[in-house]
Every structure is written in structure tokens, then in C-alpha cells.
Amino acid sequence: MFRKKFSRSLRxxxxxxxxxxxxxxxxxxxxxxxxxATVLIVGGDLAGKRxxxxxSEGGVFVTSVSGNEIRVDESGLxxxxxxxxxxxxxxxxxxxEEYEALTADPDEANRRFLAASHAQIEDWMQRLTARFExxxxxxxxxxxxxxxxxxxxxxxxxxxxxxxxxxxxxxGPGIEMMSTGFGNPTPWxxxxxxxxxxxxxxxxxxxxxxxxxxxxxFNLHAPPYASGLDEGxxxxxxxxxxxxxxxxxxxxxxxxxxxAIEQYQPILSLHGHIHESRGIxxxxxxxxxxxxxxxxxxxxxxxxxxxxxPGEMRNVQLLSA
Amino acid sequence: xxxxxRLQKWVMVPLLAIGTLTIIIVLISGxxxxxxxxxxxxxxDLTVSAVKSAATEAGYQKVGFSFGNTLLWVxxxxxxxxxxxxxxxxxxxxxxxxxxxxxxxxxxxxPGGVVGLIMLLLPWLLLQGVAGKDFxxxxxxxxxxxxxxxxxxxxxNTFVQMLNPNPAVAILVSLGFISGGFGIANVVFMxxxxxxxxxxxxxxxxxxxxxxxxxxxxxxxxxxVWSVVAVGVAAWFSYQxxxxxxxLAAGAITSVAVVGVTCLGAGLFPYTAPDIYAxxxxxxxxxxxxxxxxxxxxxAFAFDAVMVYLALTVPxxxxxxxxxxxxxxxxxxxxxxxxxxxxxxxxARGIDVSLTTKEVPPx
Numbered sequence: 063m064f065r066k067k068f069s070r071s072l073r074x075x076x077x078x079x080x081x082x083x084x085x086x087x088x089x090x091x092x093x094x095x096x097x098x099a100t101v102l103i104v105g106g107d108l109a110g111k112r113x114x115x116x117x118s119e120g121g122v123f124v125t126s127v128s129g130n131e132i133r134v135d136e137s138g139l140x141x142x143x144x145x146x147x148x149x150x151x152x153x154x155x156x157x158x159e160e161y162e163a164l165t166a167d168p169d170e171a172n173r174r175f176l177a178a179s180h181a182q183i184e185d186w187m188q189r190l191t192a193r194f195e196x197x198x199x200x201x202x203x204x205x206x207x208x209x210x211x212x213x214x215x216x217x218x219x220x221x222x223x224x225x226x227x228x229x230x231x232x233x234g235p236g237i238e239m240m241s242t243g244f245g246n247p248t249p250w251x252x253x254x255x256x257x258x259x260x261x262x263x264x265x266x267x268x269x270x271x272x273x274x275x276x277x278x279x280f281n282l283h284a285p286p287y288a289s290g291l292d293e294g295x296x297x298x299x300x301x302x303x304x305x306x307x308x309x310x311x312x313x314x315x316x317x318x319x320x321x322a323i324e325q326y327q328p329i330l331s332l333h334g335h336i337h338e339s340r341g342i343x344x345x346x347x348x349x350x351x352x353x354x355x356x357x358x359x360x361x362x363x364x365x366x367x368x369x370x371x372p373g374e375m376r377n378v379q380l381l382s383a
Numbered sequence: 384x385x386x387x388x389r390l391q392k393w394v395m396v397p398l399l400a401i402g403t404l405t406i407i408i409v410l411i412s413g414x415x416x417x418x419x420x421x422x423x424x425x426x427x428d429l430t431v432s433a434v435k436s437a438a439t440e441a442g443y444q445k446v447g448f449s450f451g452n453t454l455l456w457v458x459x460x461x462x463x464x465x466x467x468x469x470x471x472x473x474x475x476x477x478x479x480x481x482x483x484x485x486x487x488x489x490x491x492x493x494p495g496g497v498v499g500l501i502m503l504l505l506p507w508l509l510l511q512g513v514a515g516k517d518f519x520x521x522x523x524x525x526x527x528x529x530x531x532x533x534x535x536x537x538x539x540n541t542f543v544q545m546l547n548p549n550p551a552v553a554i555l556v557s558l559g560f561i562s563g564g565f566g567i568a569n570v571v572f573m574x575x576x577x578x579x580x581x582x583x584x585x586x587x588x589x590x591x592x593x594x595x596x597x598x599x600x601x602x603x604x605x606x607x608v609w610s611v612v613a614v615g616v617a618a619w620f621s622y623q624x625x626x627x628x629x630x631l632a633a634g635a636i637t638s639v640a641v642v643g644v645t646c647l648g649a650g651l652f653p654y655t656a657p658d659i660y661a662x663x664x665x666x667x668x669x670x671x672x673x674x675x676x677x678x679x680x681x682x683a684f685a686f687d688a689v690m691v692y693l694a695l696t697v698p699x700x701x702x703x704x705x706x707x708x709x710x711x712x713x714x715x716x717x718x719x720x721x722x723x724x725x726x727x728x729x730x731a732r733g734i735d736v737s738l739t740t741k742e743v744p745p746x
Contacts, residue, residue, distance in 0.1 A: 070733070085658055088745035096743050128664060148662055193746075290595030310385055311600065341584065341593060360662035362743060368733055377733045380584050383743035 106206020402559010650680025
């Protein structure tokens with residue numbers, strides 16, 4: 063029953079869909095040490111969902127968080143902003159006149175969103191470098207379907223962080239990893255939504271260059287269709303933006319991702335995108351993992367994967383912190 | 384799940400509502416009527432006065448108001464309401480609305496409030512008005528002591544039949560009863576299979592138990608395991624009815640104890656995981672400087688602990704059979720042994736389950 067402890071050549075920590083949640087990111091920084099990981103892989107969707115204007119009027123700051131109106135004075139402003147950041151949103155203080163101009167100009171709101179998103183991702187990349195460069199722990203980052211392509215440059219410029227998008231990287235002895243944050247179309251028309259055919263071509267373009275597909279890792283943001291890792295809420299698309307129908311789910315994964323996994327049969331595939339569909343599933347000999355995401359609750363969902371001899375995957379474990 | 388939701392919405396809930404409404408209407412129409420005649424007409428050779436004599440023979444003595452006994456009764460009822468909520472909690476995982484406090488609150492309040500107050504308390508209050516509180520106590524004592532034997536289990540449905548023997552009433556009440564029982568069984572099955580699935584994801588059960596069927600979009604393997612165990616236990620109970628009662632009682636007390644531990648966990652949540660708690664919608668509610676969840680959680684834990692203690696020690700509750708205590712101890716013991724043993728087994732294979740929910744402090 064009890065057998066000798068195996069020798070571990072590599073332990074990777076996979077985290078995805080942080081969606082700008084500051085507290086989840088800060089937990090991830092410590093999780094590497096707590097879980098004794100030797101490699102950190104940050105999956106896509108680094109960007110948050112929205113900007114949150116905090117209206118400043120006569121020394122009182124007013125905003126709405128999760129549908130609740132909040133009023134604070136100067137002394138509570140920092141705590142309020144921290145709370146909003148922890149929820150994965152971008153707060154900024156604004157006067158009445160500017161607020162009204164902003165609500166009337168969606169382009170300006172989008173510009174502010176991008177600026178806030180870029181600033182945070184740049185900050186995150188610096189902190190990843192500061193934390194893990196001294197420890198010599200490699201960090202691989204990709205965008206996700208919610209991330210604008212403009213963040214690529216920011217990740218590229220980070221000194222210690224490797225931008226894994228579209229690349230084949232050897233992350234351990236005999237372990238190649240190919241990555242993409244592009245995904246199949248969603249009702250929200252996200253920045254990296256592309257047609258299934260294009261996605262399949264993109265994946266095959268990388269997979270065909272793998273030296274050993276059967277010992278490789280596919281780091282693909284979108285989960286495979288009908289895998290048990292892609293159960294998302296059924297959406298009412300008759301309204302804008304589409305609204306989730308409570309209690310109804312359907313399979314929203316990618317056919318292209320599934321086809322690629324079935325064809326190449328990598329040892330491991332890492333996914334995210336569908337936050338509520340956390341799990342570990344098998345497609346043929348491939349172990350498919352979606353650690354899920356609960357960034358709005360400040361919860362760090364992650365997966366730890368151990369490798370033994372080159373090409374030998376030993377354990378996959380889902381973690382919550 | 385979609386099919387079940389539709390079945391629940393369009394068949395089970397309406398049938399349960401119609402059945403309950405039928406009970407309430409029949410009982411209201413029986414208020415002020417001649418219950419003794421209805422009772423005698425329902426039985427071949429049993430009358431209200433015969434029941435009173437049988438109760439006296441069994442040692443029944445009419446007692447006045449007792450605060451302690453009332454507390455026990457309220458405790459049972461109050462235990463049932465959070466248990467309904469606890470069951471509903473299992474299904475909330477399917478909904479994924481953890482950050483919507485209003486929705487969560489209503490989801491807890493409606494099953495607890497409606498089931499506890501309208502569907503249980505109101506019919507029983509009406510029945511007391513129809514048959515008389517003393518008679519119900521007398522019948523209960525005589526039945527439990529065997530000085531009255533009837534070929535049915537005396538519950539509210541049979542009293543309704545006494546008041547109105549119309550077959551249509553029997554059909555409506557029965558359909559409601561069957562629908563309610565079916566719903567409870569399903570809630571238990573769904574909750575249990577999801578718990579197994581979650582434990583499997585946490586590494587505390589074999590990984591295959593968390594597999595989700597590609598055909599049914601449900602944890603079919605976990606459901607199958609649970610069904611096999613349930614059928615085995617049901618078959619065992621049918622051959623050992625005396626043992627069944629003890630095991631069922633131990634199971635019920637264990638469930639209540641689990642609710643108590645959950646309440647304790649909730650009460651300590653702001654201190655065990657302060658950062659996660661701070662992002663929860665309930666975090667803004669406080670009583671003075673203390674978190675509301677801490678006050679309610681610790682009160683509920685204390686109440687639950689007292690109720691479990693009373694259930695195991697007060698003879699009037701009928702749960703002091705040594706077999707029940709043994710079964711309870713064995714259930715909890717198996718849980719601890721399994722948790723520790725399986726954790727060691729997994730660790731030997733390179734998986735440290737203690738990491739699964741280890742709190743990682745933010746940088």
C-alpha cells in the first residue's frame with residue numbers, strides 16, 4: 063500500500079483567470095513557495111472586467127460595488143479602492159463633471175480600461191520578476207480571450223517572465239509546452255475570440271513542430287468541448303450583454319482544442335476560461351486540467367502537477383487557498 | 384440537471400403544493416366539527432374514548448406546560464429548518480451565485496421558512512385544533528407503547544383521511560407526499576454525490592469519482608456508487624428493521640452534528656481566512672465590532688451541541704438506545720480513520736492532501 067517516495071524532477075503550479083484580482087495575484091506569489099513548485103505557469107485572462115469610477119463630491123466618495131452603493135470619506139477611500147482591486151476591478155476617483163463626460167463617451171471609458179489594465183499587468187510582471195528571479199523559478203505567462211493583444215508587449219518586456227503565447231518552450235527535461243490564449247467564439251466577442259478553424263490551424267501550427275507530442279504539455283486557454291471542463295452557464299443572448307440563466311448550463315468548450323488533443327495526445331493539457339468547470343478529465347491518454355477560478359471571492363484556485371523521469375507525469379492535484 | 388429542474392418546477396413542486404393545500408383545507412373544514420365521529424367511522428373497532436383508556440393503561444398522565452419539553456420540540460423543528468437549508472446548499476453549487484447575497488439568502492429562507500412554517504407547523508396547529516392536543520398526545524403514547532394497534536402509521540395524512548374519506552383527497556395528498564419524498568431523496572442523492580465529487584477533487588477520494596459523464600453532464604460514477612450503497616443499506620434494513628431504526632437515528636444525529644460543525648466553521652471563518660471573508664458579501668454585517676456570522680455561527684453551534692447532547696441523553700426523545708450511540712461513534716470513528724488513513728496513503732504516492740485547502744497568505 064505504501065511505497066517509496068518517487069523522485070520529482072519538476073513541479074509546476076498552474077494558475078489561470080486571475081482577472082485583475084489583486085489579492086489572488088498576491089496569494090499566487092506566495093503559493094509557489096507554499097506548494098514547493100519549481101515552475102509557475104500563469105494562464106490567460108489577466109485583465110479585469112470593468113473600471114469602477116468613484117465619484118468624489120464634497121469630501122465624500124461614492125461608488126457601487128457588487129450592486130451595493132458605498133459611501134466613504136477620505137479615511138475610507140484607500141480601503142475601498144483595495145476592496146475593488148481585490149474583486150478584479152479597476153477603481154479610479156473622478157469628479158462629477160468628468161464622470162458625466164465619461165458615461166457619455168464609451169471610447170473614453172475603453173481607453174481608461176486599457177490604461178488601468180496595462181498599468182496593472184506591468185506592475186504584476188515587475189513583481190513576478192522581483193519575486194522569482196532571485197529564486198530561479200521560471201515563470202510562463204499567456205494572455206486569454208479577455209486580454210487585448212496590447213498586453214503582449216508588456217509581457218515581452220518583463221525581464222524574468224517568458225511570454226509563452228504561440229511558442230514551444232522546454233520547461234523541464236524532455237517536457238515541451240505549447241501555449242495559446244486564443245479561444246473559440248463567445249457571445250461577448252472578446253479580443254482573442256477566433257473561429258474554430260483558425261484556432262485549430264493555430265494549434266496545429268505549433269503541435270506539428272513538437273519534437274515529442276506525447277510527452278508535451280498543451281497550455282490552451284479554452285477547454286476542450288464536452289470534456290466536463292467546459293460546463294458554463296447557459297446564456298440568454300436575447301439581451302445585451304448576454305445574461306446567465308440561473309441553473310441552466312451547457313458545454314461551451316472548443317471543438318478545435320478537443321480535436322487537437324485527440325490527434326496529438328499530449329501527456330497534459332492545461333485550460334481555464336470556464337471558471338465554474340474546475341476538474342481533471344481524461345481524453346484518451348491526455349490528462350486535461352481546469353483549476354477553475356474564484357477570483358471574485360479572493361480565492362486562489364490552482365493545479366499542481368508533478369513530473370518524475372523525463373516525460374513521466376506522476377500527480378495532478380487541484381488546490382484552493 | 385435541466386430535466387430535473389423542469390420536473391421539479393412543473394411536477395414536483397405543484398403536486399407538493401396541491402397536496403399541502405388539500406391538507407390545510409380539509410383541516411380547516413374540520414375545525415369545530417365532530418372529530419370523534421370521524422375517528423370512529425374510520426376504524427372498525429376503535430374510538431376516541433378507547434384511545435384515552437389505552438393511553439391511561441400505558442401510563443399517560445396529562446402534564447401542564449413544560450419549558451424544557453417545549454425547548455426540545457422547538458429544537459427538533461429548529462433543527463429541521465437549517466437542515467432544509469443545508470440540503471438546499473448542496474444544490475446552490477449548481478447555480479454558482481455565491482456572491483449574490485440576496486439570492487443566497489432567499490434560497491436559504493424560502494426552503495427553511497416555507498417548509499418549516501407553512502408546510503409543517505400550520506397543518507400541525509390545525510390538527511391540534513381539530514383533534515385536540517390532549518388526544519394527539521394520548522394517541523401517540525398509546526401507539527408507541529402498543530396499547531393501541533392500528534394497521535397504519537399515524538401521521539397527518541391519515542388524520543386527513545379520517546376527516547374526509549373522499550378518494551380524490553387521498554390521491555391529492557398521496558401525490559403530494561410521494562412528490563415530497565421523491566424530492567428529499569433526490570436532494571440527498573445530489574448533495575451526497577456532489578460531496579463525493581468535491582472530496583475526490585480534493586484528493587480525499589479516488590479521482591474517478593469526480594468524473595463528469597459526457598453524456599449526462601453529471602457525476603454518474605459518484606451517483607452510481609451512492610446508489611449501490613443506498614440499495615444495499617435499504618436491503619439490509621428490510622431484513623433488520625430494529626437495527627434500521629437505530630442506524631437511521633444515528634445518521635440523523637450525525638447529520639445534525641455535521642451542521643453544528645459547519646456553523647462553528649462559519650463562526651470562525653472571519654479569523655481562519657480573513658482575506659477571503661473580506662471579499663464575501665456578508666462581511667459588511669456586524670454586531671458592534673463582532674462579525675454577524677461569528678455571533679450567529681457560534682450561537683448555532685452551541686445550540687446544535689446542546690441538542691445533540693439532549694438527543695443522546697434524554698430518554699423521552701427515544702434516542703438513548705446504546706446501539707445509536709455505538710453507531711454514531713462508529714460513523715465518526717470511520718470518518719476520522721478514513722481521513723487520516725487515506726491522507727497517508729495519498730502522501731505515499733506524492734500527493735499531500737493537506738495542501739488542498741491550505742491557506743496561502745497574500746504576499
